[in-house]
Amino acid sequence: MASRRKFISQAAAGAATLAVSPYLMAASSGKITAQPVPESLIQSSTTKGGKWRPKFRFGQGGAPLGGTNRLLVEDDEAVAILDNAWNAGMRYFDTSPWYGLGLSERRFGHLLHRKPRAEYILSTKVGRILTAAPKPGSDFWAQPDSFDYNYDYSAAATRRSVEDSLQRMGVSSIDVVFIHDLSPDNDDLGGKYEEYMNQAIKGAMPELVKMREEGLIKAWGMGVNTIDPILKALEVSDPDIHLAACQYTLLDHAESIEKLFPACEKKGNSIVVGSPLNNGFLAGADRYNYGGTIPEGFKAKRTKIEAIAKKHGTDLRTVALQFCAAPETVSTVIPGARKANEPIENVVSFNERIPTDLWVALKNEKLIHKDAPVPV
Numbered sequence: 001m002a003s004r005r006k007f008i009s010q011a012a013a014g015a016a017t018l019a020v021s022p023y024l025m026a027a028s029s030g031k032i033t034a035q036p037v038p039e040s041l042i043q044s045s046t047t048k049g050g051k052w053r054p055k056f057r058f059g060q061g062g063a064p065l066g067g068t069n070r071l072l073v074e075d076d077e078a079v080a081i082l083d084n085a086w087n088a089g090m091r092y093f094d095t096s097p098w099y100g101l102g103l104s105e106r107r108f109g110h111l112l113h114r115k116p117r118a119e120y121i122l123s124t125k126v127g128r129i130l131t132a133a134p135k136p137g138s139d140f141w142a143q144p145d146s147f148d149y150n151y152d153y154s155a156a157a158t159r160r161s162v163e164d165s166l167q168r169m170g171v172s173s174i175d176v177v178f179i180h181d182l183s184p185d186n187d188d189l190g191g192k193y194e195e196y197m198n199q200a201i202k203g204a205m206p207e208l209v210k211m212r213e214e215g216l217i218k219a220w221g222m223g224v225n226t227i228d229p230i231l232k233a234l235e236v237s238d239p240d241i242h243l244a245a246c247q248y249t250l251l252d253h254a255e256s257i258e259k260l261f262p263a264c265e266k267k268g269n270s271i272v273v274g275s276p277l278n279n280g281f282l283a284g285a286d287r288y289n290y291g292g293t294i295p296e297g298f299k300a301k302r303t304k305i306e307a308i309a310k311k312h313g314t315d316l317r318t319v320a321l322q323f324c325a326a327p328e329t330v331s332t333v334i335p336g337a338r339k340a341n342e343p344i345e346n347v348v349s350f351n352e353r354i355p356t357d358l359w360v361a362l363k364n365e366k367l368i369h370k371d372a373p374v375p376v
Contacts, residue, residue: 032344037089040351043331049268051240052219053331054121054176058350059092060085060343061274061336065107066100067142068279069287073338075107080340082111088347094243094272094334095169096125096180096223097161101136101144102168109169117172123243123272124169125180125223126161126204127153151189153182153200155207162211173216178223178243179204179233185226197232205237212240221269225290227260234267241331245274246289248330250282250305250320251298254369261329270331276324277335283317305367312358318349319358325350326373 041058064071065078073081085093093112095104105124112120130147137148162174182200184193208220219240222230230242242264248256248271256271264271281288282302288294306316324333333350337343359374368374 032084032087034087035089037091038347038351041089041091041347048270051268051270053241053270054092054272056090056092056121057325057332058090058347059094059121059332059334060090061334062093062095062104062108063099063275064336064338065095066098066104067144068099068140068290068336070140070142071338072142077338077340078107079110081337081343082107084340085337085343086111086115088344090343090347091120092123092332092334093120094123094274096178097130097165097168098125098128098149098180100141101138101147101149102130103141103143103145105165105168106145109171113170121175122169122171122173123176123178124162124165124174125178126158126208127151127180127182127200129157129161130164151192151196153179153196154203156203158204158207159211162216175218176241177208177211177217177220179208179221180223181225182222183224183226183229197229201236205233205239209238223274227255230260231263234263234269239267239269241270241272243272243274243334246278248273248324248327249276249278250323250368251278251301253372257327257369257371261327264329269329271327271329273324273330273333275336276333277317277320282320301367304365305362308358308361308365308367312355312361314352314354314358315349317345318352319354321346321349322352322354322375323368323372326375328373 041056043053043055043057046053046055065073067073093108095108097105112122128149129152130149133146133148136144136146138144162177165174179200182196189196211217212220221239221242222233223243224230225245227247230244233239244260247260275289277283279287279289288298305319309316309319321333321335324330335346354375362368363370
C-alpha cells in the first residue's frame with residue numbers, strides 16, 4: 001500500500017488532480033470529511049432504450065464487508081470504509097444477504113438508514129432465504145452471522161427476501177434487485193442449475209417485473225459470475241440491468257465485448273461491473289476472483305500492464321477501474337474495500353487523467369481486446 005500512497009502523493013502535484021485534492025490529502029490518513037459528489041461519478045442519462053440506469057457511475061461493492069476469502073473486516077473498520085465511501089462521493093451501494101449471511105447488509109444499513117433516501121442508489125440480491133441457526137451455515141465467510149440458508153428462486157421467496165433485506169438494513173426501499181448466483185459455475189447449487197433457472201423463470205423473474213410495476217423497485221436483473229444466465233434472462237423476461245462480476249475486467253473481457261454487451265444493447269440493458277479488480281488481483285493481491293486459482297499467464301500479463309501504466313505516470317488500479325467504466329453498456333463500476341483508505345483511493349483513481357498513449361500501447365501489445373472501448 002505504500003507504493004499506492006506514493007503514487008497518490010505524486011499525483012497531487014499534477015493539474016489534472018486539483019479537482020480531487022481533498023481526497024488526495026486525506027488518502028494517507030484513511031479519513032476524509034464529506035465532499036460533494038464529483039461530476040465524473042454522475043451519469044449523463046438515467047435511461048437508455050426506455051430502461052432505467054443508476055444515476056451514479058461509481059460505487060461501493062459489499063462482498064468484502066461480509067468477509068470474502070475468510071478475510072475478517074472488523075466492525076470499526078467496516079464503519080470507516082462506508083463512511084469514507086460516502087464522504088468521497090460514492091452514492092451507489094451494492095450488497096447481498098449472502099455476503100456474511102446478513103452481515104454485509106447490516107453494515108450497509110448502519111450507514112444508509114440515517115442518510116436521505118433520495119441521495120443514494122441501493123442494490124441487493126435474492127435467491128437465498130436466511131434462517132436463524134445455532135451456527136453459520138457456510139464457512140465461506142470470515143465470522144459470518146448465525147444464519148443458515150436455502151436456495152429459493154420462487155415468487156414468494158423473492159418477495160420475502162426483499163422484505164427481509166429491508167428489515168436487516170432498516171431502509172424504506174431498494175432500488176435494484178439482482179437474482180443472485182443462479183449460474184452454472186455455482187457448485188453450491190448441487191447440480192440443480194437448470195431446475196433453479198426454471199424456478200426463477202416462472203417465479204422470481206415475473207415477480208420482480210411485478211414489483212417494478214408496483215413501484216417497489218426501480219429495476220432488476222441477474223447478479224452472476226458468468227454470462228449465460230444474463231443472456232437467458234434477456235431471452236425469456238424483461239430485465240433492466242445486470243451485475244456481471246469478474247466478467248469485464250482489464251484481464252478478462254473478450255466474451256463480454258463479443259457476446260454480452262451486444263445482447264444487452266439490443267434490449268437496452270446496462271451492466272454493473274462487479275469485482276473490477278478481479279477480487280484484488282489487479283490491486284496486487286495473490287488471488288484471482290473467487291476460485292482460488294490464478295489462470296496461467298495472468299501474473300505475467302499483470303506485470304506487463306503494470307509496467308506500461310508506470311511508464312505513463314499512473315498505476316495498475318487506476319487503469320483497471322477506468323477501463324471497466326469506458327463502455328457505454330456499463331452503467332456503474334463497484335469495487336469492494338477491506339481497508340478504510342481504499343474507497344478514497346478508488347475515487348482518486350476514477351478521476352485520474354490517463355494519457356491516451358497508454359491505451360494505444362495496451363492495444364498494440366495485444367494486452368486488451370482490439371475493440372475494447374477506452375476512456376477519452
